Structures are given as structure tokens and as C-alpha cells.
Amino acid sequence: MKRLALAVLVLCGSCSKPKPQIHVFTWADYFAPDTISAFEKEFDCQVSLDYIESSEGLRARLDSGRSGFDVVFPSDEVMRSFIAKGLVEKIDPAKIPNMSNLSAKFRGLEYDPKNDYSVPYMWGTTGIAYNKEKVPTPPDSWAALWDPKVANRVTLLDDAREAFVAAVRAEGGSPTALTPEAIDKGRAKLTAAKVLAFDSQPKTRLIKGETWMAQCYNGDALQAAAAKERSADIGFVIPKEGGTIWVDNLCIPKGAPNRELAHKFIDYLLRPAVSAAISNEVNFANPNDAARKLIKKEVLEDRMANPTEEDLQRCSLLKELAPDLKKKLDDAWAQVKGK
Missing domain, CATH: 3.40.190.10 (Periplasmic binding protein-like II)
Incomplete structure (x- = not known):
């Protein structure tokens, strides 16, 4: 017992x-x-x-x-x-x-x-990361993502707001005053984009040299630039039209x-x-x-x-969208992704 x-x-x-x-x-x-x-x-x-x-x-x-x-x-x-x-x-x-x-x-x-x-x-900020070997001149505009020279070597963020912001800015519009008309223009712009992928984490593609230009969060660009196995040096810019602060x-x-x-x-x-x-x-x-x-x-x-004050003055937080605009944006994004 x-x-x-x-x-x-x-x-x-x-x-x-x-x-x-x-x-x-x-x-x-x-x-x-x-x-x-x-x-x-x-x-x-x-x-x-x-x-x-x-x-x-x-x-x-x-x-x-x-x-x-x-x-x-x-x-x-x-x-x-x-x-x-x-x-x-x-x-x-x-x-x-x-x-x-x-x-x-x-x-x-x-x-x-x-x-x-x-x-x-x-x-941080959202801007453009680029392969310095393939793109020796730093891009200064969001329109660079639609340059035929980088066709099918570009990635855009897999995020409706950020992707549409890039498209609207490339067309000279204001992302802080998103209108139904701006969403329509953005949808047409994104549908016409020759992208390698919509990718919210393009760091790996940048490191491997698969993408030459990427809409990118600055921290991801920094990590790609610091990677010892990177195929080329990586740069990052906030285009002249401005970027997103997140x-x-x-x-x-x-x-x-x-x-x-x-x-x-x-x-x-x-x-x-x-x-x-x-x-x-x-x-x-x-x-x-x-x-x-x-x-x-x-x-x-x-x-x-840590961008300069001059760069930050061109950047802005994304504003919450009204329900009707958000629905229109979601519908437009579904069309872009389903093209």
C-alpha cells in the first residue's frame, strides 16, 4: 500500500x-x-x-x-x-x-x-524600394512603377489602400481626399500595371533580385538592403508626390x-x-x-x-474611409486582383 x-x-x-x-x-x-x-x-x-x-x-x-x-x-x-x-x-x-x-x-x-x-x-513610411543595379537612377515618382522598362519586375503592396494610394499619386491626385472618381481612375491604373505580384512582404523578392522596384514599407527595404545574400544594393525613396506614414x-x-x-x-x-x-x-x-x-x-x-523632416512633410497618415467609399474601394480592389 x-x-x-x-x-x-x-x-x-x-x-x-x-x-x-x-x-x-x-x-x-x-x-x-x-x-x-x-x-x-x-x-x-x-x-x-x-x-x-x-x-x-x-x-x-x-x-x-x-x-x-x-x-x-x-x-x-x-x-x-x-x-x-x-x-x-x-x-x-x-x-x-x-x-x-x-x-x-x-x-x-x-x-x-x-x-x-x-x-x-x-x-514608418511607405515608398519605393529599388534594385540599384537594375535601376541605377533613383525613381522620383510613383509613376516609375508603371515604367515599361520595369514591366513584370514590379511588386505593389497586397493592400487595397496602399496600392490605390500609389495609383492615385501616380496620376497626380490626392490620396487624402479619395473620391469615387479617384477610385475609378486608380482601378484603371492598377489594372493596367504590369506587376510581378501583389506582395505585402517584398523583402525576399528584393533580396533575390526577382523584383527591381517595389512599393514597400521602409523597414522591409532596410532589411533587404542589410541582407548579406542580396543580389544587388537596395535603395529606398519617398517619391516627390509623397508617401504614407503608418x-x-x-x-x-x-x-x-x-x-x-x-x-x-x-x-x-x-x-x-x-x-x-x-x-x-x-x-x-x-x-x-x-x-x-x-x-x-x-x-x-x-x-x-528615420526620414528627414522634409520627407515627412510630404507624407500623411491614411484616413478612415466612409462606409460607401470603402465598399467601392473593396469592389474595385477585387476587380484589380481578379484581372
Whole structure:
């Protein structure tokens, strides 16, 4: 009997309690190599990662209110509708003391004036990345993406808003005042484009030399330019017509299974050392003021990662579209993709 009791004790001792889990829906290549493993070790938990392909894909996953995710990374242009539809929950600032590390200019952005629902994570610009060997003269206009010399060697972002912005700007229009007529013109322009692919992560194609010119997020261009295996040097420009400023945010979606651990994860990402290590790895501009002293000088001074004020004056955040315009844009995008 004693032997049986001892065996039961040994068996039960080997049955460890399952570790708490946190499910994160993020963009690809958005952490330093040890960001996740260090969090798992410190908080004795498991992190499950899934990857966003587009803002609309993220919206579709959250629409049910039961996505199963604890932390998501929506971009600025969808935040207003996410908040209005209740797709993200209010955060508890008392549980995220490292929010105080954020730069004042990244607090209270127009889509979330009191930061009730969002915490800025990284920011950057959208412009044109190009292969310096195949395109020796830096492109200065969005119209360069339609140049016959690069036909079938161009990629556009697999994102309706960004792709239409490029088309509208190439036609001399204003993306901040998108009209039904501008959408029609943009659809015609995009349908006529001779693209290799619509690709929201053209980094690999740039590195391999498959694409010579790409509508691209600046951080992806930087990562391609830094890749030792790249086939040629990679440049990046914000065209004369201007570019997009984007801000990716940390949010807790409606129905998050583990809100407590979600708050800890967000606060962890805002630690100066953690945030700086991420910027040093992914080369995106950082809204975390306390992290700046730990970010490599070459990242801070690289104009791809941190554009000049002159470049930024030509850039703008994407505005949320009215429902009727969004439907028209979605329909036009479906026609472009289905050509």
C-alpha cells in the first residue's frame, strides 16, 4: 500500500500544471531574435504567434469577437473602425506603466485621442524600394512603377489602400481626399500595371533580385538592403508626390482569453531595452523615447528608417474611409486582383 501511495505521489509530481498561453497576431519579422523566448522565460508562459497578411485580413479575424487572440497589431488606418465596432477592448493604463516611455508626439493620435485602446509600437513610411543595379537612377515618382522598362519586375503592396494610394499619386491626385472618381481612375491604373505580384512582404523578392522596384514599407527595404545574400544594393525613396506614414499599434481584441498576460506582454514590449533591441533588429522607427539611447546610431541616422523632416512633410497618415467609399474601394480592389 505504501508503495502504491509513493507511486501515485511520484506520478502526480511529474504532472506539471500547463503553462498559461498568450496568442499574438502580428506582422512577420517584427521582433528581435530573443524577444519572445525572453518573455516566455520571465513570465513562465507560452507565446503562440500567428501572422497578419493585410489589415483587411486582421479585420476579418476580429469581426466575430471571438478571434482567440490576446494581443493584435493593427495599423492606424483601421483603428477608428475597430474602436467604433468594439473589436478592441479598453486597456488598463495602470497595468502598462511603460506607456510613459512613449514620445509625446505619438500619444493621443487622432484615431485614439486618450490611448484608451491602443499603444503605438513602431512607425514608418511607405515608398519605393529599388534594385540599384537594375535601376541605377533613383525613381522620383510613383509613376516609375508603371515604367515599361520595369514591366513584370514590379511588386505593389497586397493592400487595397496602399496600392490605390500609389495609383492615385501616380496620376497626380490626392490620396487624402479619395473620391469615387479617384477610385475609378486608380482601378484603371492598377489594372493596367504590369506587376510581378501583389506582395505585402517584398523583402525576399528584393533580396533575390526577382523584383527591381517595389512599393514597400521602409523597414522591409532596410532589411533587404542589410541582407548579406542580396543580389544587388537596395535603395529606398519617398517619391516627390509623397508617401504614407503608418503607425502599428498594440491592442487587446474583444474577448481576449488572457487579458492579464496581454497587459504584461504590451508593457514588456515597451521596456527600453526590449524596444531598442527590436528596432536594432527590424530597422523600423520607434516611438519609444526611452529606447532611443539604446538604439544603434546607424539605425537612428539611416534616412530609410528615420526620414528627414522634409520627407515627412510630404507624407500623411491614411484616413478612415466612409462606409460607401470603402465598399467601392473593396469592389474595385477585387476587380484589380481578379484581372
